[in-house]
Amino acid sequence: MASSGDTHDPKGAFSEEEARRAISELALTQSPGDTSDDAVEDDAQLFPPLTAHEVKCCAFSSWYPEFSKLTFKSEIIHPLEQSFIDYLLSDGLYVPEQSKMEYHGELEDFGSSDGSDWEEQENEVEEVDLADISKEIEQHIAKLGGAVFPRMAWSAPTDASWVTTTGTLKCTLPTDIFWLLKSSDKISHDLSHESYPISGPLQAEPELVLRQWANLYPSMMFRCFVRDHKLIAISQVDVQFHKFLEEMKLEIESKIEAFFNQHISKFPLASFCFDAYVARTVDRVMVVDFEPWSHVVDSCLYEWRELIRADEFLGLRLFPEGVNPIGHFTSKYSTNRFPIEVTADAYHNSIASLIEKMQHETT
Structure with missing residues (x-):
């Protein structure tokens, strides 16, 4: 795989990163309307298959030595x-x-x-x-x-x-x-x-x-999206509204941006996702996991199309007030990989309740 510092081949060959970007842009222009159902079904068209190098870089043993002081022991x-x-x-x-x-x-x-x-x-x-x-x-x-x-x-x-x-x-x-x-x-x-x-x-x-093991606040977990070496978006992971997050939004956003620029930008891939945990006092940020830039990774409160099209930093997106979290969960997360490990409780409780309700309604 071409390194992050590779430039366009003077003989006219595309670098791997350029080829991936071209495929994504072509899929965007040819995809059907942006209804929610279509968007879910067509996400796979926006991404070429990952290389073994990209997947290996996100294996725990690959990134932990470099970031061990910034994550859980x-x-x-x-x-x-x-x-x-x-x-x-x-x-x-x-x-x-x-x-x-x-x-x-x-x-x-x-x-x-x-x-x-x-x-x-x-x-x-x-x-x-x-x-x-x-x-x-x-x-x-x-x-x-x-x-x-x-x-x-x-x-x-x-x-x-x-x-x-x-x-x-x-x-x-x-x-x-x-x-x-x-x-x-x-x-x-x-x-x-x-x-x-x-x-x-x-x-x-x-x-x-x-x-x-650490008892963490699910509300303080955030998924971050990096494209072409730039942090383009941050999303709340916990699918429920927290009023205090609205008040802390700019501070959290600033802390994660600084954390990325100072530490996470060293990650060897040009485009990837990482999960960050922010202390309630907003005095410390920790990295929880890395994932490749792929449609099988949960894009949380964003759609992958937004992330691919974005020309500038989209900021931190929080779960809105007055929205049914169960409805959001079932429509979006049912076709994605399950979210990060430390928030398993909230998601499993939600889906278990939904399944129980569906079974009750069909009997």
Whole structure:
């Protein structure tokens, strides 16, 4: 991939960045009307497939060394044993037994009306020895203060928070982590390199990341969009109105801009997204994650077309007063990747309530 400092080839060949921009501009001019449904369906046309380099740059182990002082303390377990990877990718429910996990057949089999299926499965129990990685995880949890939230190279198991007693990603034991990772489709996609559309093969070894747990305010999480080395937009991530944010808007915007110019502008890609957490006192900004410039990344309160067309900084967009957050959530987020890990609670509670309501209305 051409570096950020590459210029146009004098022989007439386009640099990779120029080619990507040309494809996006062409898609914009040829796309149909900008109704909300059309915009969602056509977002993919605005983006060429990502390169392996772009995706690798957003892997946690790629950016953490450079930005470790600007984010939550974390430990990376890498490489992972193949038996552990196979365990995470395999079907079925695993029940913890000290350092080993017993396989008891596929989850859907538990709905059987009689015990015949279960009896057959008990005769086929397989054990996966996770003693080594359990010990390593325990050491890292202790080092990080006794509580962590897990993720892999690109994704966190936010779609599996329902398996925990707290409904969060907070883990204090290796088995907590195993349950989350094993129950998450996002983690399966991460391990299978299916999180992003890629133009070619991706050679990257899986990694398990343990991040120090912190009780954060979802209202202070912001997604930031960088195009051609310039910060072009900032969006509130939490989909509900907060009056105090309106009063702090200019200060938050200024802090994130300064944070980008001083630190995040060093990121190796020309166009990308990053998630920032701003302390309630607005005296500190931290980076939470990086994602590539792609339609599969949630554009939050913006439409991707706005971000591609923008000629100048669009500023910080906040969730407006008087808007139903459930309606916004279902129309926009149902076709996007789930938002960042630390705000999983708010989003899962919203979608769970919606599903329950829909089921009630259809019965």
